[in-house]
Amino acid sequence: xxxxxxxxxxxxxxxxTDCQDLTxxxxxxxxxDDLDNYLVDNQRAILQSxxxxxxxxxxLEAVFPSETMAIQKTQQNPKPTVxxxxxxxxxxxVDSLCEDGKMSRNFCLTCGSHRTAPMExxxxxxxxxxxxxxxxxxxxxxxxKLVVDVGSRLGAVLYGGYLYSAAxxxxxxxxxxxxxxxxxxxxxxxxxxxxxxxxxxxxxxQSMLLQNADVLIMNNVFxxxxxxxxxxxxxxxxxxxxLKKGALLVTVPSIQDALISLQETNEITAxxxxxxxxxxxxxxxxxxxxxxxxxxxIHLYRVL
Numbered sequence: 479x480x481x482x483x484x485x486x487x488x489x490x491x492x493x494x495t496d497c498q499d500l501t502x503x504x505x506x507x508x509x510x511d512d513l514d515n516y517l518v519d520n521q522r523a524i525l526q527s528x529x530x531x532x533x534x535x536x537x538l539e540a541v542f543p544s545e546t547m548a549i550q551k552t553q554q555n556p557k558p559t560v561x562x563x564x565x566x567x568x569x570x571x572v573d574s575l576c577e578d579g580k581m582s583r584n585f586c587l588t589c590g591s592h593r594t595a596p597m598e599x600x601x602x603x604x605x606x607x608x609x610x611x612x613x614x615x616x617x618x619x620x621x622x623k624l625v626v627d628v629g630s631r632l633g634a635v636l637y638g639g640y641l642y643s644a645a646x647x648x649x650x651x652x653x654x655x656x657x658x659x660x661x662x663x664x665x666x667x668x669x670x671x672x673x674x675x676x677x678x679x680x681x682x683x684q685s686m687l688l689q690n691a692d693v694l695i696m697n698n699v700f701x702x703x704x705x706x707x708x709x710x711x712x713x714x715x716x717x718x719x720x721l722k723k724g725a726l727l728v729t730v731p732s733i734q735d736a737l738i739s740l741q742e743t744n745e746i747t748a749x750x751x752x753x754x755x756x757x758x759x760x761x762x763x764x765x766x767x768x769x770x771x772x773x774x775x776i777h778l779y780r781v782l
């Protein structure tokens with residue numbers, strides 16, 4: 479059935495629906511998850527395919543053994559914490575893994591008892607829904623712009639920007655060689671190399687890239703991977719080089735939260751003063767699988 483015939487049939491059904499039920503039917507069409515399988519856009523399908531590819535290349539927690547600091551800091555959290563990469567594992571996939579006994583949402587408060595509490599989940603990647611929200615509702619038209627992702631890891635931001643924006647170039651800077659290889663493999667497989675570039679380096683060696691960037695994205699990028707003094711140094715380097723007037727910075731969490739955790743107030747008080755926070759409408763993109771609390775972790779700033 480082509481579009482014209484399908485549209486005609488739907489209108490006929492609506493015209494024959496009892497008046498008292500018409501509002502219910504329209505509300506169901508707008509909000510019910512019964513139609514989700516028919517509403518998957520092609521870009522989302524590609525991102526899901528990439529996630530499927532990458533899951534087969536990574537351990538369950540998507541952390542390489544070489545990431546010793548990330549592993550140690552996760553283990554040192556006061557509350558038992560596990561890294562569940564939001565790009566790789568949506569809620570449905572997590573539920574399936576829990577049912578299979580491969581993952582748990584809870585930990586035992588008293589060994590051998592039935593007293594349990596929720597595990598703390600962290601992610602170093604945006605989910606597919608968060609990528610849609612970021613590129614379709616948070617950021618403006620990126621035609622002709624240079625987007626830089628600091629600590630690009632799996633490359634989720636790069637793939638999302640390629641599919642959901644007209645950015646001229648998307649550059650990921652990643653210090654972990656294993657993740658650089660995974661990104662390079664994905665870029666080549668999906669034909670993204672015309673607009674995506676992955677650099678194996680520390681962002682503190684990329685002054686020219688920062689100076690030319692129109693959009694800088696930083697998702698939970700320093701806390702689990704650098705000592706506090708190195709985090710301060712990285713923030714200072716960014717504040718000294720990411721200075722293009724009107725350029726946009728996206729952070730998770732907010733800059734204030736990131737800096738408070740460093741407890742180095744004498745050194746970092748000036749960081750953030752070259753920026754102005756831009757209000758974000760977190761209700762602009764609410765789908766059935768959208769976690770509003772996770773969207774509220776996304777903050778947008780403009781260089782003054």
